[in-house]
Amino acid sequence: MPLRCISSEGDELSFEHDADSWAALRERNSRERHLRFTCCAAVVILKTSSLGTRYFAHQARGGCDTAPETQEHLRAKTIICKALKDAGWIATPEHRMTDADGVCIADVLGKRVADAQKGIAFEVQWSPQLSEITKARTDRYTVHGLRSLWLMKRPMPLNSKDVPVARLVSTDDGFDVYIPSEALVRGAEYMSSREIADLDASWRRCGTLADFVRGAVEGRFRFGIASEFDIRVTVGGVANWCYACGAESQPATWIVLDLGHLNPDFPNIFVEIHELGEVEGSLADRILETINARLPNIGNYRLAHRKPKESSATYLANVCRCGAFLSRSYIPHPSDKDRVLLEFGLNTGPGELKPFYEVLDRWNFIDPANPPSKRMLGMHGFGIPRFTFSQLQASTSAADGPLGKVRHTSYSDAEADQGNVRRGGATVRKPMFVSFTRETSI
Ligand SMILES: [Zn+2]
Ligand SMILES: [Zn+2]
Incomplete structure (x- = not known):
């Protein structure tokens, strides 16, 4: 057909x-x-x-x-052909190639220009197919100078650099494409087939089939972490006061690293402040420097290594202008009463990131207009306690001016204030990541 x-x-x-x-x-x-x-x-x-x-x-x-082909197979091929054509590519359905093993037929061959040496073989697989068969057919196309892109109802293999596979799901007017989410990339071998198939829990939607084909030919479907990228660092804290001098303060209690739009399918990394003090390397140093350039104006504190009297170990602590420091045991657990103290960007790469996060490579679909909601992981892939930031608001946005008049004597007061810090004339902006729901780890 x-x-x-x-x-x-x-x-x-x-x-x-x-x-x-x-x-x-x-x-x-x-x-x-x-x-x-x-x-x-x-x-x-x-x-x-x-x-x-x-x-x-x-x-x-x-x-x-x-x-013979199923109706779905025909429909998917048609959508792929139209999407290629819309992207200015040449689409050839049922492209026949002959080699020592006989004739093989690519469902749709996509080429940038008609006489291009290379191309992409789009393969729609509606019936189940073993990983080994998918791999063998991919190898065969490679010999013909083609990269392969498999679009499957039941994807196998799940996360392979050599054999790119995405999941095709029927919709009323076509198909949507999904790729494995953080849960599946990390946990497939421990999951039941029902859990693996669970669209909401284990997969990430990349838009319609036409959106996905366009992304693929534009080089936005990529394996692995980018070689250089901008991260977004969010510093969270709580409302407090110094026990020694009584100054109103906002100690920093955690940071979150968002790996940026070039790495959309990697999770955000959650790091508690005392953990930050244990991370070695230039990225941790630069984060600490940037925090200390601004935090004193916002929270009255700076971060420095301190040794409690009763302990021989030092750790990163919030230190007041008066010299007193906030002991780790007085830092509350992360909660939705926390507030965003600072946000800043830094340019980095996989090597510098490594002390924070051992990269588990996966396919990424880069679509800045439709970024996925991100999972949050603790350092080195460990889980974090479940908490949401529905009330979280940035206390600093316009400038790092002096700390405004903040009235809070307890957390219930802070709650009544809905976490807002009233600062003269400053607009309180909701930071981007507040809309994320932070799920428990996997
Ligand atoms: Zn025939
Ligand atoms: Zn003080």
Whole structure:
């Protein structure tokens, strides 16, 4: 059931037709019999599937070796062809290649220009297929100079650099594409097949099939972490006061690293302040420097290593202007009463990030207009306590001016204030990541 046949005038592509031109082509073919297949000598007839896909059918299959296709397979191929065409690429459905093993047919060959040496073989797999078969077919296309992109109802393998596979899910008007989420990338071997299939828990939507094809040809479907990228650092804290001098203060209690728009499918990394003090390397140093350049004006504290009297170990603590420091045991657990004290960006790369996060590579779909909601992980992939930041608001946005008049004598007061810090004239802006729901670890 192909989307392509030929005549003496060249390729005839069903996806380029509308209802009127399709009817005209059918009439002409029944009159002149000018259309033929590349696979066999069967008579070509023009059909429209129950899903509305236009295609060419063998009047009688006879000895033809091409496999019959499901309606979904035809529809997906048609969407891929149209998306390639819309992106300015050349789409060739049922592209036949011959090698020592005989003939193989790529569902859709996409090329940037007609005479390009390389291309992408888009393969739609609606019936289950073993990983080994997917790998073998991918290797075969590689020999023909093609990269492969598998779009499967039941993806196998799940997260392989060599064999790119995404999941295809039927919708009312086509398909959506999903890739494995953090939960699946980390936990597939411990999950049941039901959990692996769970769309909400284990997969991340990348838009429609047409959106995904466009992203793929624009190089936005990528494996692994970017070689250089901007991270966003958010510093959270609580309202407090210095026990020694009584100054109102906002100690920093945690930071979150967002790995930025080039790494959309990597989780955010949650680091408690005392953990930050234990991380070695230039990224931790730069984060600490940046915090200390601004935190004193916001929270009355700076971060420094301190040794409690009763202990031999030092740790990173919030230190007041008066010299007193906030002991680790007085820092409350992260909660939705916390507030954002600072946000800043830093340019970094995988090497510098490593002391915070051992990268577990995966496929990323980069689409800045539709970023996925991110999971949050503790350092080195450990879990963090479940907490949400529905009330969290930035206390600093316009400038790092002196600490404004903040009245809080207890957390219930802070709650009544809804976490807002009243600062003269400053607009209190909701930071971007507040809308994330932070789930428990996996
Ligand atoms: Zn045939
Ligand atoms: Zn003090």
